[in-house]
Structure formats: structure tokens, C-alpha cells
Amino acid sequence: MKLEKNLMNSKKEQTSSTSTKSIKFPPHMLTRRAFLVNFMHMLGLGLIIKPSLLHARAKAPTLKSKRRNHSHKSNIIIRVLIYQGTAIPKSFPIAVVKEGIRYRDKLFPPINSSYGRTVEVTIDKEAPIVYKKNAYEGKFIVVKKKNQYIIVNELELDKYLTGVVKKEISPSWHHNAIRTQAIAARSYAYNYINTDSKALYHVGATVAHQVFGGTANVPASIEKGVSATQDIILIDKFDKQPVQSFFHACCGGITEKAENVWSSEKSLRYFKNIRCPHCKTHPLYRWERKFSTQYIHNALKKLKIDSVKAIRVGARTGSKRIHKIFIKAQHGKHNVTHNLTGNKFRVAISPRDIPSTLFSIKQSRKDYNLTGKGFGHGVGLCQWGTKTMAEKGFSAFAILDFYYKNCKTITIAKYTKKYGRKHSKKSLG
Numbered sequence: 001m002k003l004e005k006n007l008m009n010s011k012k013e014q015t016s017s018t019s020t021k022s023i024k025f026p027p028h029m030l031t032r033r034a035f036l037v038n039f040m041h042m043l044g045l046g047l048i049i050k051p052s053l054l055h056a057r058a059k060a061p062t063l064k065s066k067r068r069n070h071s072h073k074s075n076i077i078i079r080v081l082i083y084q085g086t087a088i089p090k091s092f093p094i095a096v097v098k099e100g101i102r103y104r105d106k107l108f109p110p111i112n113s114s115y116g117r118t119v120e121v122t123i124d125k126e127a128p129i130v131y132k133k134n135a136y137e138g139k140f141i142v143v144k145k146k147n148q149y150i151i152v153n154e155l156e157l158d159k160y161l162t163g164v165v166k167k168e169i170s171p172s173w174h175h176n177a178i179r180t181q182a183i184a185a186r187s188y189a190y191n192y193i194n195t196d197s198k199a200l201y202h203v204g205a206t207v208a209h210q211v212f213g214g215t216a217n218v219p220a221s222i223e224k225g226v227s228a229t230q231d232i233i234l235i236d237k238f239d240k241q242p243v244q245s246f247f248h249a250c251c252g253g254i255t256e257k258a259e260n261v262w263s264s265e266k267s268l269r270y271f272k273n274i275r276c277p278h279c280k281t282h283p284l285y286r287w288e289r290k291f292s293t294q295y296i297h298n299a300l301k302k303l304k305i306d307s308v309k310a311i312r313v314g315a316r317t318g319s320k321r322i323h324k325i326f327i328k329a330q331h332g333k334h335n336v337t338h339n340l341t342g343n344k345f346r347v348a349i350s351p352r353d354i355p356s357t358l359f360s361i362k363q364s365r366k367d368y369n370l371t372g373k374g375f376g377h378g379v380g381l382c383q384w385g386t387k388t389m390a391e392k393g394f395s396a397f398a399i400l401d402f403y404y405k406n407c408k409t410i411t412i413a414k415y416t417k418k419y420g421r422k423h424s425k426k427s428l429g
Helices: 032-042 157-168 175-195 220-228 293-303 342-349 383-391 396-403 412-419
Strands: 077-085 095-097 100-103 106-108 117-123 129-131 134-136 138-145 148-156 232-236 286-292 308-316 322-331 334-341 359-363 367-373 407-411
Touching: 077 129, 077 157, 077 175, 100 117, 106 117, 148 157, 157 175, 157 220, 175 220, 175 232, 175 383, 175 396, 232 412, 286 293, 293 308, 293 342, 293 367, 308 359, 322 342, 334 342, 383 396, 396 407, 407 412
Parallel strands: none
Antiparallel strands: 077 148, 095 100, 100 106, 117 138, 129 134, 138 148, 232 407, 286 367, 308 322, 322 334, 359 367
């Protein structure tokens, strides 16, 4: 697919909120060294560098023209788990009958499948599946496995991305922020597709993977952002694998390494402790919380920790987030010290009540006082930092390069041709 050669050819390029002009980076200035030069100039600092280095060709793929239609023709299939349970929710406009599934006076019979009794249903826009306030349409795969119904939305990758990006960031954000989010979300999803293209489903629709709000009522700015970055993903420069491009709301000034949040994650070289000066205006850049002793102690009972006497920080990561937290409790006649990760403690109390693990804790007789920074796990792309960088004139590629180290952008077409990876372009049926 032919790509246009100019990254910044948009007529709608916005200027910075300051009085200075919008900083634009042409393709020949997208190398890591040249990006640093421009960043230093933006800060009003000089840097001596050979002129020849400023004219090195960037290898990043270019963004699409805004004049293209937004038809999502990548043909790469993704399957998203929408529901799993013992009974189909009443809000779903489908009925299970002996002959298959009935929907709007149409009967959809079972098909041959290795996953169990399987029915494929096409859901119309006029009567979508509504679940947890999200409206889903298109092709659905309904599988009955033992006593469980598994309902999966099957759709093209870029169509799916419109339903992710609209939930992750505001459609009013600068178009380069939307483009950045689209590439990060596509890379994350493609990592799962590339791992097992024949799986019944690749990702879920919740924060366990990426929040997917269905493809109904997608704002035009989101459609344009996804379409402008069509087919572009991030890959690791060294092992050539699609990037697990985690993202979060606000890093609080510094990002975190993945292995410090999820012990199951191997050490991924593209997640570093990046100092980020771009998210200071986020409402939760700094925060304070006060909890009653009883509230914290009751929450810890979910982890089978009773009779808590004291809570203290045991160890911190390189970003100063809590790595280990020690909880002293009484067990019978003896004192026992429980060792939790900072993330496990945060989840046990509530991720909404404790916005991040970048906090300090003070204990009194009646209360626990927490003072912290940031919102989310802190790994990968800082969404509020992305918003600010886009407003300052940074391109999507420059933003991605800032948050994901040792990575490069490539189209999926070039990736599969060069590295021989395969992905699904066909339905399970």
C-alpha cells in the first residue's frame, strides 16, 4: 500500500497553547539524534551536532492523508471476548433454541467448530447487543462449552480499534494524540493476534486487556485517527516481535518497568524509567487519600490478613513506586509479617481509591494517610503526557519514541513479508 511521504502534511496542524509556533518535525528529523536536537531547541537549549546527521532518513512509515475514506480495509481479524457466563444476559437480543440461535426472526444454525457447539450471528446496528452500557454490532460467535456461554465479537482490527480509542482518550484531543493512541492500541492487539491467530478470542473487552466499547457511535476524530495510522504497529528493534504497548492515564513524572508491576512479564527492554515532564496538569498528578484503619483492615481480609498491627513500605522500584509492602499482623499468639507487592496491595484496597503505587504512607491510631502521584500502573505510554506533547507539536512517531525505547514502527504488511509472521484473515467458520 502506497504511503504518502510527508508526516506533517495535514492542513489542520495546530499551534501550541503558548505564544510560540507549533514545532513540526519533518521526516528527515525523526531519527533519535535529530529528535533530541529538536527537543533541546524546544527547551531553548543549544546542541552541537554534525549537519549531516540532521538529514538522515527516518525509517518510520508515514501517516495517511486525511482525505482518504475511513473504511478499515486491513482485513486482519480480531476476536474479542464480550461475555462469559452460565446464562445469556437479558439485554442481549438473542435467544438460544434447539436449532441454534434466534435473532430478529432469523434462525442461525450451528456450524462445525473445534470449540464446541458454535453459532455465528450477525447483529444489526438497529438492534445491537448492549452489555454494561456498551453497544456491540457486527459478527458474533456464540459457543456453549460445558455449562458456559462464550460470546465473542469478531471484526476487522482497525474497526475494533475505533471502539478502543474512543474509550481510552477524549475525541477532543489533538489528532496526533489520537494517532499515537491508535498505534499503541494496534500494536498491543496485534501482539495477541500474532501469538495465536486461531484462538477462540484474542483479547477481552475490559481493562484486563484494552477497554473495548463497541463500534457504535464512534466520533469522527477517532475514525480519522485510526484511519490515518492504518496498518502501523510498533516492534522491538532486536527480537522483531510486536510490542506489548501498555499505556496508562498519568505516570506522575516517571514511568515504570513492566516486570515491577506484573511478575509474569519478562524483562522487556522497551520499558524504561522515563522521566516525563508532560503530565503535570493531570488532576491526579498529585493526590492525597485518607482511609480509616477499619476500612484498610477490612479490605486486607480479602487476602486472608487479619488483626493488622502495622503497615510499612519495604522496598521501592527505580521509579520510587512501592515494590514491596510489609504488613504486620497477629496470628494467634504470634506476630506474622505478610509481604505483598505494591500492586497487589493497591488492587486489594481499590485501584480507584489508590490511584497508583507511587505513594508514601503514614499511620495513626485511627487513619492511614497516603500521599502520591500519578494514575495507573505507570508502564509504557502516559496518556496525559501524550496529550500535552501533541499539543506542543510533537508527531505521533516522536511521542512513541519518547515512551517506548528500542522500538520502531512498521506496517503490518511489511512486517509479515519481512519476518514471515502469520495472522488470521478468516473467520473461525
